Ligand SMILES: Nc1ncnc2c1ncn2[C@@H]1O[C@H](COP(=O)(O)OP(=O)(O)O)[C@@H](O)[C@H]1O
C-alpha cells in the first residue's frame with residue numbers, strides 16, 4: 001500500500017506521511033476504497049497533517065475519495081489541514097469542496113459518530 | 126542568493142521543484158503562507174509542463190523592484206504543443222484533460238504577478254512573481 005491504512009475499531013485511519021505524485025495519489029484513492037469495501041468500515045479519517053502542499057490535483061483526489069467513501073455507505077472526515085494550506089486552497093477558488101473536516105484525529109473521530117452515511121459529502125461539515 | 130534552475134521530466138520532479146522553491150522562499154524569509162502559495166503555484170505549473178508538454182524546466186530567481194523590495198521570480202517553460210486560446214485556458218473549470226481546470230486560474234490568484242505566453246506548436250512560458258510582505 002502506498003499509504004498505510006490502520007483499522008482501529010470500526011474505523012480506518014489513513015495518515016499521508018509523504019508527498020504523493022499524481023500516479024501515487026490515484027493509487028492511494030483506489031486502495032482506500034478497496035479497504036473500505038473489504039473491511040466494511042463505519043468511517044474513515046484521512047490525516048493530512050504532514051502535507052505542506054495540497055494543490056488542485058491532490059485536493060480533487062481527497063474530495064473525490066471522501067465522496068466515494070460516502071457513496072459506499074461509510075463516513076469520511078479529513079483532519080489536520082494546516083492553516084497555510086487551507087488559506088492557499090481557499091484562495092485558489094475551491095477549497096476542499098463539501099468534504100467534512102476536523103482539527104485533529106480526536107475531533108475527527110467524534111465527527112464520524114455524528115455523521116449520517118449515504119447523505120452526500122455536504123453533511124456533517 | 127543565486128538563481129536556481131531544474132529540468133522537469135517526470136511527476137517526481139513536480140515534488141522536487143516545489144520543495145526547492147519552498148526552501149528558496151524560506152531562505153529569503155518569506156512567511157509560511159507565502160512559501161506555501163509559491164510551492165503550490167509551482168506544483169500546478171510544473172504539473173502542466175509534465176502533463177501537456179511531457180517535459181519543461183523551471184527557473185527561480187531572487188529579484189528586486191525599483192523600491193528595492195525583494196521578490197522571487199519563477200519561470201516555468203516548455204516546448205510542448207502550446208495553448209491555442211489562453212483566455213479559455215485561464216477560465217476556472219476549463220480543462221482538456223478531464224482535470225479540474227483550476228491550475229492556471231488558481232495560480233494567478235496565489236501570486237502578485239502572473240504572465241502567460243504561449244504559441245500554438247512551440248510551447249508555453251508562465252512567469253510568476255511574489256513580493257515579500
Ligand atoms: N504547459 C501547457 N501546455 C499546453 N497546454 C496547457 C499547458 N498548461 C495548461 N494547458 C491547457 O490549459 C488547460 C487548463 O490548465 P489548468 O488550469 O492547469 O487545468 P487542468 O490541468 O486541470 O486542465 C489544460 O487543460 C490544458 O489544455
Ligand SMILES: [Mg+2]
Pocket residue numbers: 169172173224228229
Ligand atoms: Mg493543470
